[in-house]
Amino acid sequence: MPGKRILSGVQSSGTLHIGNYFGMMRPSFALQEENDCYYFIANFHALTSQPDPELLRQRTYNVALDFLACGLDPQKTVFFRQSDVPQVQELAWLLSCICPMGLLQRCHSYKEKLEHGLSADHGLFAYPVLMAADILMYDADLVPVGKDQKQHLEVTRDLAIRFNERFGSRKHPIFRIPDALISEEVAVIPGLDGQKMSKSYNNTIEIFGDAKAIRKKIMSMKTDSTPVEAPKDPDKCNIFQLYKLMATPEEVAELREMYLKGGMGYGTAKQMLYDKYIEYFAPMREKRKELEANPQLVEDILQDGASRARKVAQVTLQRARAAVGLE
Numbered sequence: 599m600p601g602k603r604i605l606s607g608v609q610s611s612g613t614l615h616i617g618n619y620f621g622m623m624r625p626s627f628a629l630q631e632e633n634d635c636y637y638f639i640a641n642f643h644a645l646t647s648q649p650d651p652e653l654l655r656q657r658t659y660n661v662a663l664d665f666l667a668c669g670l671d672p673q674k675t676v677f678f679r680q681s682d683v684p685q686v687q688e689l690a691w692l693l694s695c696i697c698p699m700g701l702l703q704r705c706h707s708y709k710e711k712l713e714h715g716l717s718a719d720h721g722l723f724a725y726p727v728l729m730a731a732d733i734l735m736y737d738a739d740l741v742p743v744g745k746d747q748k749q750h751l752e753v754t755r756d757l758a759i760r761f762n763e764r765f766g767s768r769k770h771p772i773f774r775i776p777d778a779l780i781s782e783e784v785a786v787i788p789g790l791d792g793q794k795m796s797k798s799y800n801n802t803i804e805i806f807g808d809a810k811a812i813r814k815k816i817m818s819m820k821t822d823s824t825p826v827e828a829p830k831d832p833d834k835c836n837i838f839q840l841y842k843l844m845a846t847p848e849e850v851a852e853l854r855e856m857y858l859k860g861g862m863g864y865g866t867a868k869q870m871l872y873d874k875y876i877e878y879f880a881p882m883r884e885k886r887k888e889l890e891a892n893p894q895l896v897e898d899i900l901q902d903g904a905s906r907a908r909k910v911a912q913v914t915l916q917r918a919r920a921a922v923g924l925e
């Protein structure tokens with residue numbers, strides 16, 4: 599049997615960007631060879647911010663294409679749509695019943711979303727409980743995510759421990775306690791303006807956007823006003839940070855040298871970043887085109903994943919139902 603049980607999800611609430619790719623997708627895909635992976639499209643979660651049904655449908659399909667094009671291997675990984683396993687809602691209710699309000703009130707992500715104009719719906723408030731159900735349902739050992747999800751993992755662990763203490767025993771815990779897997783070097787990928795890249799901040803570079811539009815975005819990246827002749831600090835520059843993610847160590851060393859030596863304008867670095875971006879994602883663009891031509895294949899992969907996921911979910915849910923006295 600392969601190593602650990604790995605689980606992660608991504609909301610279908612926008613277009614995926616390279617912050618998602620380097621922060622969550624690439625580290626997740628790297629784990630497929632040696633482990634037992636479950637990756638899903640969190641479309642229930644996307645409903646907390648998604649008012650348009652057709653858009654939600656389209657975005658969910660696009661995330662499936664993006665994941666498959668970027669390296670998710672459906673032979674090795676169980677890949678599914680969250681809503682195809684409705685059992686997760688029942689588990690979320692069982693967790694809700696032991697979840698103190700204060701635990702959710704402390705969540706930064708909820709407070710930030712309100713600040714960004716989302717309305718204070720119950721779904722948005724209870725978001726971390728559903729996320730805990732996602733994770734506990736599949737007995738995950740490790741959850742690869744970006745740093746912004748760390749607190750949600752803490753809520754998950756807290757709920758699992760409470761549930762085990764109340765309804766299980768030390769010898770027979772109901773849930774496995776998961777750990778977040780956050781790799782420091784990609785914990786926060788900077789966006790065009792140097793803040794965390796996020797679809798909410800309008801500072802993203804899409805994985806699959808129109809190349810011309812992306813070049814325009816890269817060329818408009820915010821930099822400091824060091825003159826062309828002066829030496830520049832690569833480690834404080836978001837262009838360099840992004841280039842580093844895609845280039846070979848030799849190429850990185852070369853660009854570092856160009857920064858430190860002076861005589862290079864940021865425009866040159868931006869052009870190098872754009873060229874590298876195109877080169878890095880070219881094979882994935884090709885693969886995505888092939889998948890786009892075969893929507894039935896994508897649907898079959900998701901259906902197969904859902905049926906495998908439901909089998910695991912059924913067992914966990916049964917255990918939790920019995921523990922609380924519903925059976």
Ligand code: ADP
Pocket residue numbers: 608609617618619620621622742743744745746747784785786787788794795796797798
């Ligand atoms: P967004 O911030 O654009 O709304 P999501 O919250 O949907 O992105 O994030 C999906 C996944 O990608 C999460 O695991 C998140 O931690 C990761 N992620 C998103 N943006 C970044 C970033 N800038 N750096 C590192 N990881 C990120």
Ligand code: TRP
Pocket residue numbers: 605606607608609640643728729732733741743747750
């Ligand atoms: N909250 C995660 C995000 O915004 C998406 C998500 C939902 C998730 N359920 C999950 C991530 C379970 C990991 C595990 O990115």
